[in-house]
Amino acid sequence: MSTPLDVGTTRGRVFVVGAINVDLVVAAERLPGPGETVVGTRVERYGGGKGANAAVAAARAGAEVHLVGAVGADANGTEALDELTAEGIWVDGVTVLEDEATGVALIVVDPGAENQIAVGAGANAALSAEHVTRALASHLRPSDSVLVSTEIPDAAVEAAVIAAASAGARCVLNPAPPIPGVADLLGYGPILTPNAGECLELAKMLDDDHTHAREAAAAIMARTGAPVVVTLGGDGALVLTPDGNVDHVRPRPAVARDTTGAGDTFNGVLITRLAAGDELDDAVRAANVAAALSVAHVGARAGMPRATDIEVGSR
Numbered sequence: 578m579s580t581p582l583d584v585g586t587t588r589g590r591v592f593v594v595g596a597i598n599v600d601l602v603v604a605a606e607r608l609p610g611p612g613e614t615v616v617g618t619r620v621e622r623y624g625g626g627k628g629a630n631a632a633v634a635a636a637r638a639g640a641e642v643h644l645v646g647a648v649g650a651d652a653n654g655t656e657a658l659d660e661l662t663a664e665g666i667w668v669d670g671v672t673v674l675e676d677e678a679t680g681v682a683l684i685v686v687d688p689g690a691e692n693q694i695a696v697g698a699g700a701n702a703a704l705s706a707e708h709v710t711r712a713l714a715s716h717l718r719p720s721d722s723v724l725v726s727t728e729i730p731d732a733a734v735e736a737a738v739i740a741a742a743s744a745g746a747r748c749v750l751n752p753a754p755p756i757p758g759v760a761d762l763l764g765y766g767p768i769l770t771p772n773a774g775e776c777l778e779l780a781k782m783l784d785d786d787h788t789h790a791r792e793a794a795a796a797i798m799a800r801t802g803a804p805v806v807v808t809l810g811g812d813g814a815l816v817l818t819p820d821g822n823v824d825h826v827r828p829r830p831a832v833a834r835d836t837t838g839a840g841d842t843f844n845g846v847l848i849t850r851l852a853a854g855d856e857l858d859d860a861v862r863a864a865n866v867a868a869a870l871s872v873a874h875v876g877a878r879a880g881m882p883r884a885t886d887i888e889v890g891s892r
């Protein structure tokens with residue numbers, strides 16, 4: 578059974594390593610074809626990037642969050658850091674790179690909510706393994722938890738997983754997208770949180786081809802010796818643990834208006850609850866509730882719930 582989130586002082590800190598972007602969204606009558614210009618009406622700007630989004634979800638769920646990543650020395654970077662600081666997130670671990678632009682996602686959305694996205698990774702692509710190691714190695718304690726996602730260079734992901742393992746800290750790796758280097762990191766025993774497609778892709782990278790996410794997750798778990806949590810969109814999540822147990826955490830009823838950032842909410846709340854001392858199945862249930870709450874709102878961060886909303890939604 579789920580317990581209320583412990584907002585006391587005994588829980589560990591959460592370190593999130595991942596991308597920080599600015600999302601520029603244009604609403605248009607239709608998506609442009611090659612070489613075509615389509616004039617839209619509404620223009621919106623949202624904070625984005627898997628790392629930054631998950632950090633916001635974790636902070637709202639009650640964690641002390643330290644974000645590790647990179648932005649450029651530009652107005653987008655300043656704005657991104659201001660927004661994150663306003664959420665109560667520590668951004669000392671975010672390096673500001675003089676010669677890089679802050680990552681930008683250019684998104685066109687049509688009236689049917691179909692979209693077209695081009696991402697300029699900018700500073701995220703220049704996040705170095707040395708920076709990640711510096712930001713984590715001398716700071717991490719065994720009671721801390723590290724969430725890593727893969728929209729940053731392979732070497733930076735690897736540095737984060739190794740730093741967590743060296744410190745004896747818990748590590749959750751969200752392989753979105755699965756990177757070629759992930760296979761080499763499985764021996765460090767991270768908890769993996771792929772969605773169903775990423776799960777199949779990851780198993781394929783391990784030369785273990787499967788058509789069902791459950792078998793693919795079992796093949797991955799055989800390499801990590803750690804739990805695998807497969808997110809299934811509106812179908813909830815599958816939790817596999819090394820003792821052979823498989824638990825389907827059922828979907829929460831939700832009117833999905835925008836599922837952008839559902840995975841980031843799930844991961845941010847999962848790591849928060851694990852850091853607070855929850856058992857994995859309780860943490861997954863809370864993450865499932867939080868992600869279902871988040872899809873009811875347009876924008877990745879707009880619907881990310883606070884700890885009290887998650888508690889109410891869990892009843």
Ligand code: ATP
Pocket residue numbers: 753772773807808809810811812813814828829830831833836837838839840841843864865866868869872
């Ligand atoms: P995204 O890339 O859109 O952020 P993802 O592909 O990483 O998401 P999903 O498996 O689509 O991850 O969704 C993550 C979690 O969000 C699910 O496990 C579930 O808890 C919640 N979720 C997603 N879609 C819905 C929905 N339609 N109704 C309720 N919950 C949902």
